[in-house]
Amino acid sequence: MASYDSDEEVDYATDPAWAHITPLPQDDGENPLAQIAYHPEYVLAMSYLRGVMAVNYHSAQVLKLTADIISMNAAHYTVWGYRFKTLMALEASNSFEDGKTNWSWRKELDWVQSIAKQYEKNYQIWHHRQLIIDHLNDPTGERERTNEMFASDSKNYHVWTYRQWLVKKFNLFDKEELDTMELLLKEDVRNNSAWNHRYFITLGSLGTDSPADGVIDREIEFAKVAISSAPQNPSPWNYLKAVLRKGNVDLVSLKEFCEQFAPIYSEDEIRSSHALDTLSEIYNAAGDFGKAEQALVLLAAKFDPVRKNYWRYRKRLLGANENVPTASEKTPVVHATA
Amino acid sequence: MVQVDPLEEGEQPRFATQAENNPDGTFHQNMYRMAPERVPAMHLNLPFILDDLETETSQKQLSTARNIIRSVNQSFLPPLDRATHVEFLLNPLDEGLSGGFVALDASRPWLLYWCINALSILGEDVGAYNARVVSSLKPLQHPNGGFGGGNGQAPHVAAAYASILTLATTSYHVSRGLPENERLEVYAESFAWIDRGKLLQWIRKIKLPNGGFKVNEGGEEDVRAGYCALVVLALLGYDEEELRGDPSLGELPLLSGVAEYFKNCQTWEGGIGAKPNAEAHGGYAFCVLAALCLLSGPEEALSKNLDLNRLISWLSARQYAPEGGFSGRTNKLVDGCYSTWVGGCWSLVEAAANAIECGKGSTKVNVGDLWSRKALIRYILTCCQGPHGGLRDKPGIRPDYYHSNYVLLGLSAAQHYYYYDDSHAQSSVSAKSPFRHAYRWKSSKNVPKPSGDDGTGGGWLEGLVPDESDRVGVQHPLFNIPLGAEGQLQSWWEWFNDVSDVDAVSREN
Numbered sequence: 028m029a030s031y032d033s034d035e036e037v038d039y040a041t042d043p044a045w046a047h048i049t050p051l052p053q054d055d056g057e058n059p060l061a062q063i064a065y066h067p068e069y070v071l072a073m074s075y076l077r078g079v080m081a082v083n084y085h086s087a088q089v090l091k092l093t094a095d096i097i098s099m100n101a102a103h104y105t106v107w108g109y110r111f112k113t114l115m116a117l118e119a120s121n122s123f124e125d126g127k128t129n130w131s132w133r134k135e136l137d138w139v140q141s142i143a144k145q146y147e148k149n150y151q152i153w154h155h156r157q158l159i160i161d162h163l164n165d166p167t168g169e170r171e172r173t174n175e176m177f178a179s180d181s182k183n184y185h186v187w188t189y190r191q192w193l194v195k196k197f198n199l200f201d202k203e204e205l206d207t208m209e210l211l212l213k214e215d216v217r218n219n220s221a222w223n224h225r226y227f228i229t230l231g232s233l234g235t236d237s238p239a240d241g242v243i244d245r246e247i248e249f250a251k252v253a254i255s256s257a258p259q260n261p262s263p264w265n266y267l268k269a270v271l272r273k274g275n276v277d278l279v280s281l282k283e284f285c286e287q288f289a290p291i292y293s294e295d296e297i298r299s300s301h302a303l304d305t306l307s308e309i310y311n312a313a314g315d316f317g318k319a320e321q322a323l324v325l326l327a328a329k330f331d332p333v334r335k336n337y338w339r340y341r342k343r344l345l346g347a348n349e350n351v352p353t354a355s356e357k358t359p360v361v362h363a364t365a
Numbered sequence: 366m367v368q369v370d371p372l373e374e375g376e377q378p379r380f381a382t383q384a385e386n387n388p389d390g391t392f393h394q395n396m397y398r399m400a401p402e403r404v405p406a407m408h409l410n411l412p413f414i415l416d417d418l419e420t421e422t423s424q425k426q427l428s429t430a431r432n433i434i435r436s437v438n439q440s441f442l443p444p445l446d447r448a449t450h451v452e453f454l455l456n457p458l459d460e461g462l463s464g465g466f467v468a469l470d471a472s473r474p475w476l477l478y479w480c481i482n483a484l485s486i487l488g489e490d491v492g493a494y495n496a497r498v499v500s501s502l503k504p505l506q507h508p509n510g511g512f513g514g515g516n517g518q519a520p521h522v523a524a525a526y527a528s529i530l531t532l533a534t535t536s537y538h539v540s541r542g543l544p545e546n547e548r549l550e551v552y553a554e555s556f557a558w559i560d561r562g563k564l565l566q567w568i569r570k571i572k573l574p575n576g577g578f579k580v581n582e583g584g585e586e587d588v589r590a591g592y593c594a595l596v597v598l599a600l601l602g603y604d605e606e607e608l609r610g611d612p613s614l615g616e617l618p619l620l621s622g623v624a625e626y627f628k629n630c631q632t633w634e635g636g637i638g639a640k641p642n643a644e645a646h647g648g649y650a651f652c653v654l655a656a657l658c659l660l661s662g663p664e665e666a667l668s669k670n671l672d673l674n675r676l677i678s679w680l681s682a683r684q685y686a687p688e689g690g691f692s693g694r695t696n697k698l699v700d701g702c703y704s705t706w707v708g709g710c711w712s713l714v715e716a717a718a719n720a721i722e723c724g725k726g727s728t729k730v731n732v733g734d735l736w737s738r739k740a741l742i743r744y745i746l747t748c749c750q751g752p753h754g755g756l757r758d759k760p761g762i763r764p765d766y767y768h769s770n771y772v773l774l775g776l777s778a779a780q781h782y783y784y785y786d787d788s789h790a791q792s793s794v795s796a797k798s799p800f801r802h803a804y805r806w807k808s809s810k811n812v813p814k815p816s817g818d819d820g821t822g823g824g825w826l827e828g829l830v831p832d833e834s835d836r837v838g839v840q841h842p843l844f845n846i847p848l849g850a851e852g853q854l855q856s857w858w859e860w861f862n863d864v865s866d867v868d869a870v871s872r873e874n
Binding site: 051053054055056057058059060061062063064065066069073077080099100101102103104105108111112150154157158181182184187188191195214215216217218219220223226227230231232256257258259260261262265266269272273297298299300304329330331332333334335336337339340343344 | 405406407412413414415416417418420421422423457458461462463464466467468469470471472473476477480494497498500501502503504513514515516517518519521580581582583584585632633634635638639640642643644645646674677678679681682684685686689694695696697718732733734735736737740815818
């Protein structure tokens, strides 16, 4: 019999090993719309899958059949689901141990990784992997597998979702995880997925708990260094503000830091629209509405003009937060026409 | 005092050559019907600030922006090439698909929805397809309830979602203008075959204790599943009692914990991810915003559950210049499909922002647009139209059915003002439906400009659709089906449920 990960073809219709399964045709209904002109191999394999599912048949043969279909259509969630049930049934009958199947969870995971590399935008592959690792309750090698994926696409949403699950499930909030994010951000400081994961492992996973001593300061410093290397990169700016919020640190403490990237009265020296955005918030909080508005004007007119309407809306909200000084303390504001 | 407004200072109108107008080499017949427009300066040049440090992200962004400048910098906006898009979308319906499309074999209802809804946005009467939509979808209903992506496949919530949306669209088209009895007949043929009871039981199986949903039994959990489930429940007319469930059968209230779950998906960036802690992403942001607005009015939905200001900041940062289009995540490239996923969020957050502003005083205040409709329209018309029909991610990428629908839906969002109106809430349909708020959305061709804090000023935004032949249809901002289709369907369920009740009573007697 063919090995389950080989490309060796099985002709389900003539192979005696499949004679006990009655293939079931697909019923597309009367005069169906948008019918797909399937290749005959797909039609055949799918009719055997329906046959197999109808009698709830789980054997090593089903691994070959489902692998065949997945090689033709990796987004076939029903097939993935049935394959997982089959794997569980094989394990339950001790079929992995006694050598009858020439298959194992390890082989399955290697096979899944090879499929993942072919089909990067796919929900099912990573969910299948998650089900298996959840069942085995062992994350050994899994971080390495996801790192391999990041080498070709460092922002793959499915892989990152899986990585998060892994970290949470096996409590991998450790130095290795932090070092990996540092490495990814060293390669590309604009990798927002890596920033997101960094936030998750340092602060996001805490819920309402307080961060450990020094974490807030360390993360502020990390973001500031990143900003200094490329001040127009939005990721570390958002990160910095989120860290401050989480640590209950006043945004106004960033005033000098921001002003070095965006002196609002020296237009030619402005190197970051995000510094302007943050400064507008800071000046607003400090009650300096004239400067807050000037930052917004610069954004709308020159540094981020496609968001002109948003900056106008922000102008409308100036002075609207709870720290608003009393009317007599307010800097007089000349309202620009909207 | 510098003023915020006087932007979009374009250069002198330049008359593009035909070659410039047609980077793809196609010729639009009415290319010269409109007066040339000043191209806003932001579309002519790279952003003012570019960091020296190069990384993979900045290199991709720069080469994309450079490539797109060549397309967006056109004094004559190309018209919407309606006829070739229609042809592109009719083809799979009428002729079927080649074997190369086998990857969509578990997404058959999606194919129908994308093509049929896109045709409907383009003004095509898709009513003629209703009977074939019904006969194509019937084999997808699973014997135990729900819909699979194809015949014999396991039920999947996105398959149910796309199936119901398609049915709602074609039945609306075919029944428009018919007398009531014939209209009811159309809806009966389109919907009465759906096993609502079993479908509801199946949805109970994919609901999670944390308030989230899985896409199918044994499948992945994300907010897409929650949004699709709520849309199905809303459009199939389930009432409060059905959703509450029967405690004697161990059933829990289906909607409990749902808003709380969505709320937990807002991230440190202000955007919304696929599940708690996942990276903020435009597609999931739309799912969450729309789902929350199914459960309550936009102000309550968005300002009570989310940090609205940070959400707006993140959404706004998705629009780029020179491109004009939206990206889905921070530091990712623009893509035409986010015209819906991000573009479609604006009417919802603006409705919330307007309600908050009005709550501060007694006047009717409108905060105006928080985004650039014109920049998106420019991106769509200049960059997203495939030379041989169909709409696409960006220049150089092949159009497909998914992008066709979501680029056109985004164009509809940019061309129209969609607003929430609960002033006639009591008289509207299904005042007792758990999803009643979803039935209070309206549209207008007039897009209001911002008014002052006292409600004065305002007026309408000019020049969004310079030529009416480019106008596309109006769509429901939560359901993404023709606006009006949701109400017709809802009134049929009311009639149907009344009749069923009467039947039940007469059987008992």
